[in-house]
Amino acid sequence: MKLRDIAIGANASMYYRMDFKKIRGVYYPKTEADVLAAIAFARENGYDVTPKGGGSGLSGACTGGDIDRIMMSSLQMTEMLAISKDMGYVDVQPGLTPDEINAVLEPMGMKLHVAPSSRDIATVGGILSTDGGGNDTWVNGTMRDNTIKVKMVTYDGRRLTVSHEGVKSDDSELEAELNNKGMTINDIASSHGTLGFITELKLFIRPLVNETLAGSLVEFPDYDALGQAVDEIIKRKSPIRYGETIVTAHPDVREGFNPPLLILQYPEGYDSELSEFVDVKKLDKEELKRMKDVRLKLPKRNPKKGVQFALFEGYGFHEESLRKMQSALDEIDALLQSHDLVPFAKYGHAPSKWYLGDNTAAYGIILHSREIRPEGKTGTELLQILLDIVERCESLGVTPKPEHKWPFDDKTKSARLSELRKIIGQGFNSFILDETCNGVLSSMV
Numbered sequence: 001m002k003l004r005d006i007a008i009g010a011n012a013s014m015y016y017r018m019d020f021k022k023i024r025g026v027y028y029p030k031t032e033a034d035v036l037a038a039i040a041f042a043r044e045n046g047y048d049v050t051p052k053g054g055g056s057g058l059s060g061a062c063t064g065g066d067i068d069r070i071m072m073s074s075l076q077m078t079e080m081l082a083i084s085k086d087m088g089y090v091d092v093q094p095g096l097t098p099d100e101i102n103a104v105l106e107p108m109g110m111k112l113h114v115a116p117s118s119r120d121i122a123t124v125g126g127i128l129s130t131d132g133g134g135n136d137t138w139v140n141g142t143m144r145d146n147t148i149k150v151k152m153v154t155y156d157g158r159r160l161t162v163s164h165e166g167v168k169s170d171d172s173e174l175e176a177e178l179n180n181k182g183m184t185i186n187d188i189a190s191s192h193g194t195l196g197f198i199t200e201l202k203l204f205i206r207p208l209v210n211e212t213l214a215g216s217l218v219e220f221p222d223y224d225a226l227g228q229a230v231d232e233i234i235k236r237k238s239p240i241r242y243g244e245t246i247v248t249a250h251p252d253v254r255e256g257f258n259p260p261l262l263i264l265q266y267p268e269g270y271d272s273e274l275s276e277f278v279d280v281k282k283l284d285k286e287e288l289k290r291m292k293d294v295r296l297k298l299p300k301r302n303p304k305k306g307v308q309f310a311l312f313e314g315y316g317f318h319e320e321s322l323r324k325m326q327s328a329l330d331e332i333d334a335l336l337q338s339h340d341l342v343p344f345a346k347y348g349h350a351p352s353k354w355y356l357g358d359n360t361a362a363y364g365i366i367l368h369s370r371e372i373r374p375e376g377k378t379g380t381e382l383l384q385i386l387l388d389i390v391e392r393c394e395s396l397g398v399t400p401k402p403e404h405k406w407p408f409d410d411k412t413k414s415a416r417l418s419e420l421r422k423i424i425g426q427g428f429n430s431f432i433l434d435e436t437c438n439g440v441l442s443s444m445v
């Protein structure tokens with residue numbers, strides 16, 4: 001175990017070369033009063049505050065960059081404060097994971113329907129701050145859709161309760177000013193810890209669904225056919241309960257399957273409507289399990305020569321870029337190859353849902369991407385390639401990093417966060433909104 005893991009917890013991103021001297025304190029609060037005390041220490045000394053949950057975020061935000069800062073972990077804020085089965089909510093501290101919450105709810109026949117693959121380590125405070133979700137966002141929405149309200153503490157130690165309707169605060173002037181700006185949960189979602197520390201969340205819970213599902217495999221001749229089929233599923237609001245795609249896979253890890261393909265689960269009987277627009281091959285239980293397993297194992301496998309890595313985690317294809325996936329993907333692959341990156345695998349959630357920087361909901365395919373790592377590239381070069389991909393995605397109408405939306409590269413979101421920070425204080429995760437952010441991150445690869 002490395003020193004950083006002991007002192008400030010794990011960090012799953014590729015940004016880990018930190019200047020430890022600039023970490024001026026590490027806090028593990030248990031209560032709101034502990035949080036207030038830690039923030040007061042930071043404020044009095046002019047330090048920034050970096051909130052941290054499970055450290056599973058991939059954008060580097062929970063590292064805090066390279067400024068004098070305190071790290072404030074939520075990992076000891078793990079109490080379930082209230083459960084109402086009748087009214088469908090649970091009140092929790094921010095450091096609990098969805099798995100921990102569901103371990104209590106499921107015996108009661110209830111569930112929090114937020115399921116990122118990292119649900120055993122990612123905390124609900126961190127998931128809202130990145131607006132995460134799993135392969136069921138098409139059905140259950142992202143974290144913001146499952147959050148009723150949050151309590152948080154700002155840099156100057158004021159308290160806010162933010163819901164979908166607006167803000168409440170013990171400071172009535174602040175409350176009026178923020179409501180004037182129309183602040184809601186949409187602003188907290190994907191704010192990457194730049195607004196304050198979340199101390200409590202009220203989350204929607206719903207009964208566990210008991211239905212019989214059938215599974216199918218659909219193969220496509222090309223990417224356009226795949227994109228158009230998912231577009232049709234979206235238009236029809238098809239009752240797809242599980243939808244995953246394998247778009248490309250290196251020949252070394254093909255295992256006899258034939259991408260692009262979709263693996264789907266839906267209520268028994270829905271295949272008659274599905275076969276109106278795609279060629280459905282029904283899967284029995286064993287075959288379905290095998291296909292899900294193949295998909296799950298893709299990011300864990302390597303080609304015979306070289307190793308795969310994730311330079312760029314997510315692409316969101318929607319509307320035109322979904323219907324014309326072939327040309328968008330060809331351009332992205334050409335860009336990768338021009339930088340000596342060999343495409344290894346592309347797979348992801350289809351259909352899926354995410355939000356754009358202006359809070360419009362987008363529906364389409366979220367793809368994760370793996371490449372074979374080029375030799376001899378420096379951190380600065382790798383980050384520059386990543387920024388080139390972000391730029392190319394934007395010109396292609398593809399949302400870059402839909403699950404971990406970088407506020408620092410989403411101009412609408414970062415302008416909004418900067419505007420709100422002028423009112424509520426600017427001492428949280430400041431490097432993210434600074435124009436030097438990309439330079440800072442490249443020095444940490």
Ligand SMILES: Cc1cc2nc3c(=O)[nH]c(=O)nc-3n(C[C@H](O)[C@H](O)[C@H](O)COP(=O)(O)OP(=O)(O)OC[C@H]3O[C@@H](n4cnc5c(N)ncnc54)[C@H](O)[C@@H]3O)c2cc1C
Binds near residue numbers: 012057122191403404
């Ligand atoms: C193997 C793996 C699989 C993954 N799969 C998915 C997936 O399927 N779907 C998906 O959406 N994501 C996925 N992720 C990404 C990741 O799990 C999410 O980004 C997660 O939501 C972050 O939660 P965390 O608790 O780890 O937060 P951290 O990584 O610790 O922090 C993330 C951000 O939230 C802020 N933050 C954390 N806690 C608080 C708080 N209490 N108050 C204010 N700000 C806070 C931090 O400052 C930082 O900006 C995956 C990651 C890994 C490593």
